[in-house]
Amino acid sequence: MTPEPAPTLSQLLAFYLEAGVDCALSEEPVDRLSDSGRDEALKAPSGAGETIAARLIKPAPTPVTPAADPLLAPDAAIATAREAARSAGSLEILREMLEKFDGCALKSTATRLVFADGNPKARIMFVGEAPGRDEDIEGLPFVGRSGKLLDRMIAAIGLDRTRVYIANVIPWRPPGNRTPTPQETLICLPFIQRQIELVDPEILVTLGNPSTQTLLSTREGIMKTRGRWLNYDTGTRVIRAMATFHPAYLLRSPSYKRLSWQDLRAISKALAQITS
Numbered sequence: 001m002t003p004e005p006a007p008t009l010s011q012l013l014a015f016y017l018e019a020g021v022d023c024a025l026s027e028e029p030v031d032r033l034s035d036s037g038r039d040e041a042l043k044a045p046s047g048a049g050e051t052i053a054a055r056l057i058k059p060a061p062t063p064v065t066p067a068a069d070p071l072l073a074p075d076a077a078i079a080t081a082r083e084a085a086r087s088a089g090s091l092e093i094l095r096e097m098l099e100k101f102d103g104c105a106l107k108s109t110a111t112r113l114v115f116a117d118g119n120p121k122a123r124i125m126f127v128g129e130a131p132g133r134d135e136d137i138e139g140l141p142f143v144g145r146s147g148k149l150l151d152r153m154i155a156a157i158g159l160d161r162t163r164v165y166i167a168n169v170i171p172w173r174p175p176g177n178r179t180p181t182p183q184e185t186l187i188c189l190p191f192i193q194r195q196i197e198l199v200d201p202e203i204l205v206t207l208g209n210p211s212t213q214t215l216l217s218t219r220e221g222i223m224k225t226r227g228r229w230l231n232y233d234t235g236t237r238v239i240r241a242m243a244t245f246h247p248a249y250l251l252r253s254p255s256y257k258r259l260s261w262q263d264l265r266a267i268s269k270a271l272a273q274i275t276s
Helices: 010-016 035-041 052-057 075-086 091-100 133-138 145-155 182-199 209-216 247-252 254-275
Strands: 124-128 165-166 203-207 229-233 237-245
Touching: 010 209, 075 091, 075 182, 091 182, 124 182, 124 209, 133 145, 145 247, 145 254, 165 182, 182 209, 203 209, 203 254, 209 229, 237 254, 247 254
Parallel strands: 124 165, 124 203, 203 237
Antiparallel strands: 229 237
């Protein structure tokens, strides 16, 4: 059996970035396999004045009980999210509430909140699942490779980001781009529901299976759900909704772009009927 070639430095760096490792423990790399490297590994960071070995033999400090746990219990976090979202009278207030909300652990591992992009008065709203690394850095949804594809998709039906509104069910990046847990989704759900209600679009487009199942209350897969008109009930009105493939999925499976194009044509036709 031929052994696989060793990964290059750039491949290793790309792997660690995708896994969520974006900082180093020291400014200079240490070769811990060499004699000098082992000596260097035991040294404390510059200015610390003590070795790791010295720190290991020091008595452990007396644990201090925090005044309050920053994270709420799941049921309490969901209830708090519902109350906060319900009281938000505008998108600006809703964003401020999310900035202050501490009920979801994803907030502590993300770089920043990824709230939305586009026109809050748009007639069409696109909702994905969660931000990725590029979105976490810029604080905007769909700005990486999948975002560029989404831009081309909406441009194909004569739209751009000034005429659509884009958001995610989860407003913080999960570590390493992992799938959000059901608990994290339930905690964040009231905020995206209120966001949809405040934007009040004529058409809601869910991108991919997770956002479709979460918002359109279906357990069917995206292959069965896409291309069909469904209803999204805000509690005050019913919005026409359609599911289609997530751009990230289309990058992995370009053969499905044809089906996605069919979905976009149906959406464009519906928008034209609303205008006329």
